[in-house]
Amino acid sequence: MSKKLTIGLFGYGVVGTGLYDVLHKSKTVDATIKKIVVKNKDKKRNISPEHFHYDKNEILNDDEINVVVELIDDADAAYEIVTTALKKGKAVVSANKKLIAEHFEELYELQKKYNVPFLYEAAVCGSIPIIRNLEEYYNNDFLQSIQGIVNGSTNYILTKTFQDNLSFDEALKEAQEKGYAESNPILDTGGFDARSKLQILLAHSFGIKTVPEDVFNVGIQNLGDLEIKYAKEKNLQIKLLAYAQKRNEEEVAALVIPKFVKSTDTFSTVNDVFNGVKVQTAFADKQFFYGRGAGSLPTASAVLSDISALAYDYKYEYKKIENSENLKLTEDFNLKVLFRHPSKDADKFQPYFENIEEYYGNKEQGYFVGDISFKNLKEIFSQNSEEVSFVLIEVLH
Known part of the structure; x- marks a missing residue:
């Protein structure tokens, strides 16, 4: 049986406006937006001003609000909102990929410590339900x-x-x-x-x-x-x-x-x-x-899907994290690439390549097509970032 959701919404931009629209059109999700907190008091919006508040604590300190939906652009402000909400035992839905990527470990631990869900399907690929499928x-x-x-x-x-x-x-x-x-x-x-x-x-x-x-x-x-x-x-x-x-x-x-x-x-x-x-x-x-992958209603539909899932106490189980501690990122692989560079630097970059299949050059610029180790490619970028024009991958092998 689903439970009643009372939402505090941060942000009323493109996605926030879309969420307000799709939520009011949905007949299956038992959820209401109690308060909306925004930053700009003077911005004209499509609903009346009494819907809006300007202090984050209006939502965070409201015990009736059991779901915080964070849809703002500022990743630093979002971090404070999301972490505070989780610590207060409120479920959180977010579309802020930068926030999640920069603070994943901490957000993962907060979910476990306070036993509250943090869902973010809309943070990756908009309307595509890729996270839930994974x-x-x-x-x-x-x-x-x-x-x-x-x-x-x-x-x-x-x-x-x-x-x-x-x-x-x-x-x-x-x-x-x-x-x-x-x-x-x-x-x-x-x-x-x-x-x-x-x-x-x-x-x-x-x-x-x-x-x-x-x-x-x-x-x-x-x-x-x-x-x-x-x-x-x-x-x-x-x-x-x-x-x-x-x-x-x-x-x-x-x-x-x-x-x-x-x-x-x-x-x-x-x-x-x-x-x-x-x-x-x-x-x-x-x-x-x-x-x-973007847009008001497509992204809002992913946010609504997360809200709907919360009505049934859904949360990410992170089984792969719990069971795959042995997997790690590696730098031990090769790439076949097209590598463009200033013609005068051809001799400088050629030794980085294990094999060159094709070369072209004019007076100003040229390119190699060939095999290079990932480590060497990273070293080129770290040591010569101003001189590297462009690189394209053909094959990972």
Whole structure:
């Protein structure tokens, strides 16, 4: 039997507004929003001002509120809200991937200590129910890998670059005009948002707890004409992928990096702001999840799903974390990459490669296509970050 949920909502932006709408249209969820706390008193909203409060304690100190829904942009403020709510015994629903990725260990321990659920399906891939599936459906199968297009902003930019022949700068500007990318878009284009989501997926797929520095990420902010032309000549697309692969019984390789995608690959059909996640298991082979990765109502639907689950006392069991202490991230693997660099630095970077299959260079820039160890790739970025133009993965092996 479900229980009555009394909600305190933090944030009334794109997702908060969507949640208010879908919750009032839902006839199956026995939940009401008692209070909404926002930051800006002067902002015009689509419901009357008496719905809003401006002090977080209006919700946190209200004993009638048993569910806190956190939908704000500020990860630091969200941290204080979420941790306080958990310590007060309130269930929490969040869509803040940065908060979860940066403080996963602490949030995991707080759930156990205070025996309260913390759900965050909307933090990864919007409307796609990937976390719940990893928790439940794949719990007893032998998961081999998970990879996904998990950032709608970069996928929109790449789609426009390849389908509409826009330059990177033109596509980025269009994404910003449509509200898909921020005025400072580096969290998306640099692969940092995707990294946060991959950290969450690692916990629920392989039971590996991480901090941001544990996961290597390369973005698309330096995407140039040379590799775009290369891809088009070979009938390839470029997608920013979050990737985790089990190498053996103890090690998992994980990274965020642009990848060449063949026209026959399912990821080639994931365009615009859509997301897609591919899961491969030992027995069920490959399965694919596809849906809107952002937006008011799609993300709000994932938040509503978590709220609905709380009515039946659902919580993540984290069985993979409890049972997979032996799994850890590894740097012992090779990549086949296209590596673009200033032509004058070709001799500097060539020794990092174990094998070079192809080389091109003009007066200004060139590229290698070849095999490089992950350790060497990381060293290039750490030692020569200003001189590295771009890198694309072809094959993980």
